[in-house]
Each structure stands twice: as structure tokens, then as C-alpha cells.
Amino acid sequence: MKNEGKKAVWSEYQKEIADDKFFYVRSCIRQNFFPGSEVAFLRILKEVLGKDVYEHPCHTTCSGIGYHGDIVPFETAMTVVARQFALMTEAGYENYVPSCITSFGLYTEILDTWHHFPEVEKKIRKNLKEATGREFEAPKNLAHASDVIFKFRKEIAAKAKYKLINKNTGEPLRVVDHIGCHYAKMFPSKGVGGAEYPYVLAGMIEEWGGQVIDYPERRHCCGFGFRQYLVQANRGFSVACSKEKFESMQPFKPDMIITNCPGCPMFLDRWQYVINEIEGKQYGQNGEGIPVFTYEEVAGLVLGFDPWDLGLQMHQTDCEPVLDKIGIEYSPEDKYKLNSLNHSQPKHLVVNV
Amino acid sequence: MGKHVVVIGAGVAGMEAAGRLSRNGLEVTLLEKESVAGGHINDWFRLFPDRRDSNEVREYLINLSSDPKIQLKTGASVDKLTRHGSSYLLTTDAGENINADAVVVATGFSLFRSSRKEEYGYGIYENVISSADLEKLFISGEIVISSGKAPQRIGIVHCVGSRDEKVGNLYCSKLCCVTAVKQAIEIKEHLPDSEVFCFYMDMRMGGALYEELYREAQEKWGVNFIRGKVSEASETIDGKIVVKVEDTLAGRPLKMDIDMLVLMAGMEMSEGGSKLAATSGLKTGENRFFASADHHFGSNISNLEGVFFAGTCIAPMNVTETISHARAAVTEVMEYFSNNNR
Numbered sequence A: 001m002k003n004e005g006k007k008a009v010w011s012e013y014q015k016e017i018a019d020d021k022f023f024y025v026r027s028c029i030r031q032n033f034f035p036g037s038e039v040a041f042l043r044i045l046k047e048v049l050g051k052d053v054y055e056h057p058c059h060t061t062c063s064g065i066g067y068h069g070d071i072v073p074f075e076t077a078m079t080v081v082a083r084q085f086a087l088m089t090e091a092g093y094e095n096y097v098p099s100c101i102t103s104f105g106l107y108t109e110i111l112d113t114w115h116h117f118p119e120v121e122k123k124i125r126k127n128l129k130e131a132t133g134r135e136f137e138a139p140k141n142l143a144h145a146s147d148v149i150f151k152f153r154k155e156i157a158a159k160a161k162y163k164l165i166n167k168n169t170g171e172p173l174r175v176v177d178h179i180g181c182h183y184a185k186m187f188p189s190k191g192v193g194g195a196e197y198p199y200v201l202a203g204m205i206e207e208w209g210g211q212v213i214d215y216p217e218r219r220h221c222c223g224f225g226f227r228q229y230l231v232q233a234n235r236g237f238s239v240a241c242s243k244e245k246f247e248s249m250q251p252f253k254p255d256m257i258i259t260n261c262p263g264c265p266m267f268l269d270r271w272q273y274v275i276n277e278i279e280g281k282q283y284g285q286n287g288e289g290i291p292v293f294t295y296e297e298v299a300g301l302v303l304g305f306d307p308w309d310l311g312l313q314m315h316q317t318d319c320e321p322v323l324d325k326i327g328i329e330y331s332p333e334d335k336y337k338l339n340s341l342n343h344s345q346p347k348h349l350v351v352n353v
Numbered sequence B: 001m002g003k004h005v006v007v008i009g010a011g012v013a014g015m016e017a018a019g020r021l022s023r024n025g026l027e028v029t030l031l032e033k034e035s036v037a038g039g040h041i042n043d044w045f046r047l048f049p050d051r052r053d054s055n056e057v058r059e060y061l062i063n064l065s066s067d068p069k070i071q072l073k074t075g076a077s078v079d080k081l082t083r084h085g086s087s088y089l090l091t092t093d094a095g096e097n098i099n100a101d102a103v104v105v106a107t108g109f110s111l112f113r114s115s116r117k118e119e120y121g122y123g124i125y126e127n128v129i130s131s132a133d134l135e136k137l138f139i140s141g142e143i144v145i146s147s148g149k150a151p152q153r154i155g156i157v158h159c160v161g162s163r164d165e166k167v168g169n170l171y172c173s174k175l176c177c178v179t180a181v182k183q184a185i186e187i188k189e190h191l192p193d194s195e196v197f198c199f200y201m202d203m204r205m206g207g208a209l210y211e212e213l214y215r216e217a218q219e220k221w222g223v224n225f226i227r228g229k230v231s232e233a234s235e236t237i238d239g240k241i242v243v244k245v246e247d248t249l250a251g252r253p254l255k256m257d258i259d260m261l262v263l264m265a266g267m268e269m270s271e272g273g274s275k276l277a278a279t280s281g282l283k284t285g286e287n288r289f290f291a292s293a294d295h296h297f298g299s300n301i302s303n304l305e306g307v308f309f310a311g312t313c314i315a316p317m318n319v320t321e322t323i324s325h326a327r328a329a330v331t332e333v334m335e336y337f338s339n340n341n342r
Helices: A003-013 A038-050 A066-070 A073-089 A101-118 A118-132 A145-151 A154-157 A198-209 A232-252 A263-279 A297-302 A321-328 B012-023 B038-043 B054-065 B131-140 B176-190 B211-218 B271-280 B321-337
Strands: A022-025 A095-098 A174-176 A211-212 A254-259 A292-294 B004-008 B027-032 B069-075 B078-084 B086-093 B095-101 B102-105 B110-113 B127-131 B155-162 B195-200 B224-227 B230-235 B242-246 B252-258 B258-266 B267-269 B307-309
Touching: A022 A038, A022 A073, A038 A145, A038 A297, A038 B211, A066 A073, A073 A095, A073 A101, A073 A118, A073 B195, A095 B086, A101 A118, A101 A263, A101 A292, A101 B267, A118 A174, A145 A198, A145 A297, A154 A198, A154 A297, A154 B086, A174 A198, A174 A232, A198 A254, A232 A263, A254 A263, A254 A297, A263 A292, A292 A297, A292 A321, A297 B176, B004 B012, B004 B086, B004 B095, B012 B027, B012 B038, B012 B054, B012 B069, B012 B102, B012 B321, B038 B131, B078 B271, B086 B102, B102 B321, B127 B131, B131 B176, B155 B176, B155 B242, B155 B252, B176 B195, B224 B242, B242 B258, B267 B271, B307 B321
Parallel strands: A022 A095, A174 A211, A174 A254, A254 A292, B004 B027, B004 B102, B027 B069, B102 B307, B127 B258, B155 B195, B155 B258, B195 B224
Antiparallel strands: B078 B086, B086 B095, B110 B267, B230 B242, B242 B252
8 A cells, every 4th residue: 555645645635624703513313322422522623622513503414314315305494504614604604514325425416416407506595595594605614523623733732631552562454444425525626635445534633643544445325325224225235335334444453433524423333243153253353343443533632622521332243352452540430420310320231134 | 742740749649659650750858757668558468359478569669769860858747838930849847948840739647546436446455456467467477466465356347537527527438447357357267266246337349459458358257247336435444345226227226346447447538748738739629638629630730830639638539549640640631731831
């Protein structure tokens, strides 16, 4: 592998990312999957970096899952998104930051559509006005939340308490970066580093001391792929996709996986449990799974946030092996303490079949 | 006649044109941006379809263009071409001004920069090379991968940068299919125990003896031809290349490990040609090569009176066609001087 070749590709995909005053929109599903991540993003932006981030209580789904699941027409999706833009405009913001990768992909697709077909934008403006009385300005800057963390990766490194380094060996942790399909595969120029060798997570890993692993199935879908999972009959295919990735990355002995999509950490995390139940196989070292993180969780960890405040107890593949390798201080007995309520460790992990 | 012609580019077309012009009694200045004349043929091992040693063609061209009436200037590219009365003034990148009664543009082609097809990992994965890189290995006499070992399984990807809307090249480069066939045979000659897989969209064997070579590759050498475009390549922990292909004849996806992946780089308008087009007013076509005045009757004629095209500066051509086209350009130059009684 020649890293200079990748650097040459990365240099061709530079992206403008706003510096401050963000209109942040949450994901439909992340708060159920890994609820600590979006909170961590806000904490990092507001408390650690001192940025202005605004959330609007009337924000709804962007309808991206329905759109990519072929049940929401594009015109409907565009009108829903136009309403989100109207909320941003009314709040006095111009820099739109979605938490969800599919939302980011949909927003990018819509802005590109309007760029090439102004008559479509005109029609959507009319739809929105008639339906809600609202008007909007298109965002001046659209960046995924992982782009924003990428932009501030050096500032985070400067304030870091920990590095992605094995405290016992002094070696960098070997990190798999998994990029959500809707981040750059549709519009490579809108992703940091492009679609084939995205740099958005790799840049964070490098800056925070880790080593990026490039493995053959790096570009492969995590297994969420809406039609694979949302259609129940296809769920076997969903597990098979994840399995293909695990089999491919295993020889590289990854210490952890880092993702930037709502679905990817969910499926890469949960399907390890499922595969273990079905085949008795683990893909990590020492008979363990490979811990899967969101980029906010990793940023929070290096900044010294408490792992349980980050919601790591919500992971089905235990994160402790990575915490121990880094040397992060945590209290095992506090793992299931939430909101001062002392929840006992769940006895049964329920899988909805 | 005492006329002076400047030929821009000393590759196959330029050397052929210069040689033929001098034989017709004209004074010729032959400009070459590189340090030596010869162009791409300098980097090629053997030529299709008869596998002729490229040195034979190079020697022919050197002999042809070694004439006292031809002044070869290497390391010189043209920055500006402007008309002055009935002649042209050419300014080189070194600031030298050269007057010409006529100009032959023979700026040739550039090989498609394979790293632009990012999904194949050229310049990133150790054992992904281009067709030009493979020729260098043939010249060295040793076909090895990065580990120093001989590859056992080699994949060849056709149409890299050709017939590809994504990179902006809709045209067929015409020579890559037969180059792949030639190189597949040469690999088998060097490494008889190796397996060679050609991944093609469709085989365009439109030249004399091409089809025969294609048949020979299959029947005599056992080269495997798989109809399907490689969608991506990646690298395993031991340096093998994993390719994903849709085998469109079998109707199923295919994934395989190979030791070496060779990319059949297409042809594009040369950098020097693009620069000349931008500064001279010479028209280019949709394919970004120079645009001839007439596709059928005037492929050597440009939109500037007294400026003529020779060879692959107007479209992909093989060596045979390039030589013929250069000779036709000389005919046009002679007719131009004759008609204008100059």
C-alpha cells in the first residue's frame, strides 16, 4: 500500500466546512441505537470547542429512509427537506449539519437537483408555501457532522486526554474506518477524500494516534442497506454483508471499528453478536468481538469523557477491550447506571426475529 | 522549393512526416519536448499484430529523419503559434522564435492517467500497474511483483479511461483490446505457468490480423477472456489484488484474487496538444483531440490555413495508421505549397 497515492487522491477532494454557527439536525434512528453520540457531538462542539450550535424542536425526519426504501417519492422528500431549510432560515442560520449520513446524501442530492433543474426548486418552494406558508434559503454550507469533527480534529487532539495508542505496547491502535454509503458514493466531490479512499474518518484516526487499516472489503456495505434490512425476508443478506466485511478485516487484526453513519455501527455491532450466536465465531482478538464506535464516541473518549456518559453500555459488542488497551479510566460497576438509576445488568439480550 | 516546415512532435507521426518532407526537398525543423525523439514507441517492447520489435520501427524512423535538411530540436515545446502574413511564427518555451511556411502538428497522445480511475488503486496498491508499466517489465526481461516473485495470476482490465462517461472519455481508444491480447500472450511467453484473465466490455478487434491474434491468445496460450467491467480492486494483507467483476456472460458477480492487475490505459489528447490548441486557435473536437476540417476528405487539414495534422493528435491510431496519416499530411503540405505557388 502506497500512502502517497492515497494522499494524492485526498488532495483532489477538499471540501469547504463551516467554522461556526451550525444548524444541527438529529438522525431519526441514532437516538435509539447509540443515544450518547449526538449528545457527545453537541458537548464537544459547544463545551469543548465553544461553537454556536442550534437545534430546532420542530425538526422532523428528512424522509431519506423512506426515499431510499422506495416508499417516499422524491418530490415529497424535497418538500420535507425544504421545510427543514425553512426552520434553519427562520432561526437565522446558514450552515446545515445533519447527523445522519442518509440525510446528508439526500440533502446533497436535492441541492444538486435544484442546481441543475431550477424549475424543480421553484415547484418545491411553491409546494412548501402552499402547505405550510414557509419560505427558505438553501444552506450556504452543508456538511455532515463527521465533516465538522474532521475539521476540528487537530483542536480535539490538542485537548485530548488519551490517544488511540496501546498503552502496553506503545503501538498505534489498528482502526478500521467504515464510511456510510450515502456519504460520498453518490457525490464523491461532497465527501472529504472522495468516495474510493474517504479521508473523513481516516484523518481523525491519524490525528488521534491510530493506524488506519485498509482491507479488501473496506468499501462494502455494512449490511444495513435499507432494502436488505427493512424487508424482513432480506435480513439474512444483511448479516451476510457484515460477515463478508468481518472475514475480510480479520487478518489485519483490527482493535476497533469507527463509523460515521447511523446504521453502520448498529449493524456492525449487533451482527457480531448474531454471527457469534449462529456460528460461535468472534472476529476480534483473544476470543472477543471487534468493538464498534461512532466517531463522536471516539472523539469523546480521547477527550476523556466517561465511557458510560457516551453510552458505550448500549453496545452489544463490549467496548472494554479498547478502553483497556488505551488505558481509559472507567468504573465497571457504573456501566448500567443511567440517570442515577441503578439498572442491573440485563440477563437476556432480546433479538427481534 | 526552399520552403521551411516546422513539425511539432518527434514521435512516429512527426518523424515520418519530417522524413518525407525532407525527401521532397523541404527544410524541416522537428521540435520535440522530450530529450529524445521517438515518442511512445521508445517505451514499447513489441508491436501488434506481428509482435515486431519496436526497435525496428524506431530505427526506421531515425534513419528516415536523419537528413541534413532536418534540424531536430529536443527539449523544446511550442508555447505560441501565430500567423504572420503567409507564414507562421512559433515561439518555444525557451523563447526561441521560428518562422515556418507551413506547420505540421504531430503532438500525439498521452496515455490516460490510470490513477484517475480511483477504484482500481493505481499508485496505491503495489501490484496494480498500467499497460505502459508492463512494457517496461517486458523490456527488462523480468516480470515480477513487488515481493520480487513472478506473478501466477494476472488480470488485465480493458477500457481504462476509454468509453467511460465518468472520466469524460466517451470514445474508444481502439488499441487497448489488441494491446491486451498482445500483452497477455507475452506474459504467457515469459511465464508459461501463469494464468491470465482479460476483463473486457467487448473485444474490438478491428485491425488487420487482430482477430487472428485474439484467436491465438485463446487457442494456443489459454488466455481467459471474461466479459465484464472490473468494478473495484483492493489489496489483501499479503499484497494480492482482489477484483470484483460482473461476468455478464455467466450472469453472475465474480470476485477473485490475483497477483498483478494490468490496466489498459486509453489514449487522450496530449498535454502539449492541449496547450497548443489553447494558444493557437486550432480547433478541438468533443473528444478533445484536434478537430480535422473534414472527417473523410480532410483529416490532415486544420482550421488554420497552412497548419496540418499528422497522427494521433486527431484520434487514436495504431502505428501503421499513424505512418499513413503522416504521409498524407506531407501530401497536403506539398499541395498547399503547389496550389499557392509559393
